[in-house]
Amino acid sequence: MRAFKRSQPLLSRFLPLLCLLQLTPPALAQGLPGLTPSASASASPAPSISPDDSAAEDQRLAARIRAIFSEIEALKPVQVRVSAGVVTLSGTVADQAAIDQAAAIAQRLTGVVTVQNRITRNLEVDQNLSPALTGVTGKAEGLWRMLPLIGVALLVAVLVGMLGYAIAGRRAWWQKIAPNPFLADLFATAIRFVFVVGGIVLALDIVGATALLGAVLGGAGVIGIALGFAVRDSIDNYVSSLMLSVRQPFRANDNVRIDSHEGRVIRLTSRATVLMTGDGNHLRIPNSTVFKAVIVNFTTNPHRQFSFTYPIPHDADPCRALAVGLEAMEGLDFVLDTPAPGTELVDMAGPVQLLKFSGWIDQTRADFGKGRTQAMETVRAALREAGFPAVAPAYRVRLLHDREQVVPEVAAPPAAAPTEADVRPDRHIEKMVRQERAHDEEGADLLDAGRPTE
Numbered sequence: 001m002r003a004f005k006r007s008q009p010l011l012s013r014f015l016p017l018l019c020l021l022q023l024t025p026p027a028l029a030q031g032l033p034g035l036t037p038s039a040s041a042s043a044s045p046a047p048s049i050s051p052d053d054s055a056a057e058d059q060r061l062a063a064r065i066r067a068i069f070s071e072i073e074a075l076k077p078v079q080v081r082v083s084a085g086v087v088t089l090s091g092t093v094a095d096q097a098a099i100d101q102a103a104a105i106a107q108r109l110t111g112v113v114t115v116q117n118r119i120t121r122n123l124e125v126d127q128n129l130s131p132a133l134t135g136v137t138g139k140a141e142g143l144w145r146m147l148p149l150i151g152v153a154l155l156v157a158v159l160v161g162m163l164g165y166a167i168a169g170r171r172a173w174w175q176k177i178a179p180n181p182f183l184a185d186l187f188a189t190a191i192r193f194v195f196v197v198g199g200i201v202l203a204l205d206i207v208g209a210t211a212l213l214g215a216v217l218g219g220a221g222v223i224g225i226a227l228g229f230a231v232r233d234s235i236d237n238y239v240s241s242l243m244l245s246v247r248q249p250f251r252a253n254d255n256v257r258i259d260s261h262e263g264r265v266i267r268l269t270s271r272a273t274v275l276m277t278g279d280g281n282h283l284r285i286p287n288s289t290v291f292k293a294v295i296v297n298f299t300t301n302p303h304r305q306f307s308f309t310y311p312i313p314h315d316a317d318p319c320r321a322l323a324v325g326l327e328a329m330e331g332l333d334f335v336l337d338t339p340a341p342g343t344e345l346v347d348m349a350g351p352v353q354l355l356k357f358s359g360w361i362d363q364t365r366a367d368f369g370k371g372r373t374q375a376m377e378t379v380r381a382a383l384r385e386a387g388f389p390a391v392a393p394a395y396r397v398r399l400l401h402d403r404e405q406v407v408p409e410v411a412a413p414p415a416a417a418p419t420e421a422d423v424r425p426d427r428h429i430e431k432m433v434r435q436e437r438a439h440d441e442e443g444a445d446l447l448d449a450g451r452p453t454e
Helices: 002-023 026-031 051-070 096-108 125-168 171-177 181-207 210-230 232-247 287-292 318-330 368-385 428-437
Strands: 079-083 086-093 114-121 255-258 261-268 272-276 282-286 295-297 303-312 342-347 353-362
Touching: 051 079, 051 086, 051 096, 086 096, 096 114, 125 181, 181 232, 232 261, 232 287, 255 272, 261 282, 261 428, 272 287, 272 428, 282 287, 303 318, 303 368, 318 342, 318 353, 318 368, 353 368
Parallel strands: 086 114
Antiparallel strands: 079 086, 255 261, 255 295, 261 272, 272 282, 303 353, 342 353
């Protein structure tokens, strides 16, 4: 009882606070620590839009679209209706472009849910013909007013192009820079091209048609790729001509062999290498083939070696035969002492022994073919006279019968003394080449005697 009386003042202090918490709304209870709102408290409802507000928004959208269409001449006949954010367009316009434009404008406005485009095109002849004629007339009038500007642009393009041709025409300048006429012409052509293209670009910029230039260059790029695939062989030949003119692999009138073709060089053009064969005919080889081919130049070194073989029987003495043949070769005036003639036994495994003789000649004093022929005849005559006749490299088959048949020996004919032949070089082809080169136009031949060969 006394305890209750002692706690009565404490209860009287907290009782008002308990009553206040009981009457506090859930939102306030959430802010107090340790207190949670009642589970029965429901969330506040979402705000709703009244029908009057929706209608007002539709009217605002319709008025906005009509105001925009009224500023565009082609869209003035369009009727606009908006309901619940759905825009319905109707009416008749001149062309399809106006129909698409009206739909695009309405779709971009805020609050538009979708657009129903019911606009139709006016297909009457007078309504479609008049704008077309008006457009043509306007373009013609604009072109007429631009004629002075076009004239100035053409004049600028012509002046720039003439300046490029004047600079490119200074052949002395480019010949000092380029190592040969071919490269000089290439530089001059590049200068002309750059100035002409620059003049065209400047003229189009003056008349405000740079967009046309972009389209032209884009089309030219596509056409250039197609032409590159179509004329890749010609491009390869052109690049090969450039490399040959720089490297100079031979001189005019050099006796060369290009792959299997042999002749004297007449000229090197921008497309082909022209040779004169031994029978006086012209042989044109594409420069792309010449650049990749194996080239043998017989004129660079005046000393040239010839060689031939001579078969003797197996029972003959090869050392004595080689000595006889070597002595015969050393007696020839056109065979050089240095380098000295040589001999060797190259084969003895077959039915014969094969001897090889070689010697050197000076092509400026003796013809290669004539000298080789004279040497072969001299060695053959000396060996036959010494008892070493040439035998055919074949096997002799002997058939044994009941009665042995004696095959008569055929005596070798006596060796005739070799006649002294003229082995001087034939200069007829060289003279023909020089006469033809004398009529060459300047710049047609890419061979330059003043530059070193590779």
